[in-house]
Structures are given as C-alpha cells and as structure tokens.
Amino acid sequence: MRKYLRAGQQGFSLxxxxxxxxxxxxxxxxxxxxxxxxxxxxxxxxxxxxxYSTLKxxxxxxxxxxxxxxxxxxxxxxxxxxxxxxxxxxxxGEPLLADHRWSSYNSVSVAAADISFPDNSANLPTLAFRxxxxxxxxxxxxxxxxxxxxxxGRVLTVSSNISGNITIKRK
Numbered sequence: 001m002r003k004y005l006r007a008g009q010q011g012f013s014l015x016x017x018x019x020x021x022x023x024x025x026x027x028x029x030x031x032x033x034x035x036x037x038x039x040x041x042x043x044x045x046x047x048x049x050x051x052y053s054t055l056k057x058x059x060x061x062x063x064x065x066x067x068x069x070x071x072x073x074x075x076x077x078x079x080x081x082x083x084x085x086x087x088x089x090x091x092x093g094e095p096l097l098a099d100h101r102w103s104s105y106n107s108v109s110v111a112a113a114d115i116s117f118p119d120n121s122a123n124l125p126t127l128a129f130r131x132x133x134x135x136x137x138x139x140x141x142x143x144x145x146x147x148x149x150x151x152x153g154r155v156l157t158v159s160s161n162i163s164g165n166i167t168i169k170r171k
Contacts, residue, residue, distance in 0.1 A: 037152055039106075039107075040106070040107035040150050040151055040152045040154075041150060041152060041154055043105050043106045043107045043108050043150065044105075044107070044108050044148055044149075044150040044154055044156055045156070046105060047102070047105040047108045047148050047156075048148055048156040048158055048168050049168070050100055050105075051078070051100070051146060051148075051158045052158050052166060052168050054071060054078065054080050054097075054098045054100065055071060055080075055127075055158070055160060055166045056166060057080060057097055057098060058070065058071050058080040058097060058098075058127075058129055059129040059133050059164060059166070060133075061080075061082065061097055062128075062129035062130060062131050062133060063129075063131055063132070063133050065082060065131075066131045067082055067083070067084065067131065068082075068083040068086050068128045068129065068130055068131070068136070069081065069082050069083060069097065069128065069129055070083040070088055070090075070126055070127065070128035070129070071126065071127055071128075072088070072089070072090060072120065072124050072125070072126040073115050073117065073124060073125040073126070073146070074124060075112070076101050076102055076103060077099070077100045077101035077102050077103075078099075078100055079096060079098070079099045079100075080096070080097040080098040080099075081094050081095060081096050081097055082094055082095045082097065083128055086128075087120075087121070088120035088121070088126045088128055088137070088138040089120055089121065089122055089124075089126075107150050107151040107152070108148055108149070108150055109148075109149050109150075109151075110146065110147070110148055110149070114146060114147040114148070114149070115144070115145075115146050115147075116144045116145050116146075117137065117142075117144030117145075117146075117160075118137040118138060118139050118140040118141070118142065118144065119138065119139065120137075120138045121138060125144065126138060127142060127144060127160060128142075129164065133164050134162075134163070134164050135160055135161075135162065135164050141162060142160070142162055143159075143160065143161050143162055144159065144160060145157050145158065145159035145160070146158050146159075154170070154171075155170070155171040156168065156169070156170050156171070157169045157171065
C-alpha cells in the first residue's frame with residue numbers, strides 16, 4: 001500500500017478501521033428491524049393492490065367481452081375467469097383471467113372468515129360482474145370484502161359494493 005501513497009500520507013490505522021466498522025454495525029442493528037417491518041407492510045400493500053387490480057380486471061373484462069366474468073375465492077387464493085354459462089363456478093373451457101395464491105405474499109394471512117362475498121353453489125365465495133360492470137352473485141347481495149392481515153398487525157380491506165365500486169381501506 002505504501003507505493004500508492006504520496007509522500008507524507010499514511011493509510012488508516014487499525015483503531016480507525018475498528019471504529020468505522022463498529023459504527024456501521026450499530027447502524028445496521030438499528031435499521032434492520034425497521035427494514036423488516038417495512039417489508040412486511042409492503043407485502044400487505046402488494047397483496048391488497050393485486051386483489052384490487054384483479055377485481056378491476058374482472059370488471060373490465062365483463063364489459064369488454066360482453067359476458068359475465070367472476071372471481072372465486074378458493075381455499076388458498078383466488079381465480080378470476082370468464083363465466084360463460086353464468087353458474088358462478090369455473091368450469092372446463094372457461095378462460096382464466098388471473099390466478100393468485102395467498103402463499104406468494106410473505107407475512108400476509110387471509111382466513112376463510114375474512115372473506116365476506118356471497119357463496120356460489122359449491123360454497124365458495126364468488127363475485128361476478130355483468131357486462132354493464134355491476135356486480136352480481138349467486139345468492140344475496142353482491143356486496144363483500146376481503147380482509148388481509150400482516151404479521152405486524154396491520155389490516156387492509158378490499159371491498160366491492162352493490163354499485164360496483166371497489167375500494168381499499170387501511171385500518
């Protein structure tokens with residue numbers, strides 16, 4: 001290292017290096033837990049935005065295709081599809097629009113009790129959109145919501161009302 005230094009210059013001493021490394025270690029120890037909380041909350045936001053986008057995609061495809069399009073919440077996630085026969089179930093031959101699994105979102109949980117859309121004949125929560133973009137369900141009012149929870153305790157609700165308005169609310 002001495003051949004790269006100019007006359008009169010010196011390198012870093014061992015004590016200076018230890019002080020700098022200690023400062024970096026202390027700052028990392030403070031920042032890492034906050035970074036992990038931020039990451040978990042970001043996963044919750046991504047899961048909520050994906051669900052919101054899938055509901056909007058389903059609604060837009062109903063208008064574009066002039067056919068009912070539905071989203072069904074299956075145990076581990078949800079699937080959006082074109083409901084060609086209007087039975088609120090995805091049958092063979094019905095085009096799939098989107099398919100998401102809750103497990104792909106780290107630190108986010110959704111229990112069956114957190115989904116309040118009306119059930120179809122197979123007892124799966126399902127919401128369909130008519131070509132006029134208004135929601136329809138197999139039974140009851142087409143209102144409903146999905147509550148997403150992060151491991152940090154944050155809650156986010158994605159809901160649809162009878163007029164077809166889809167919203168995201170943080171609690």
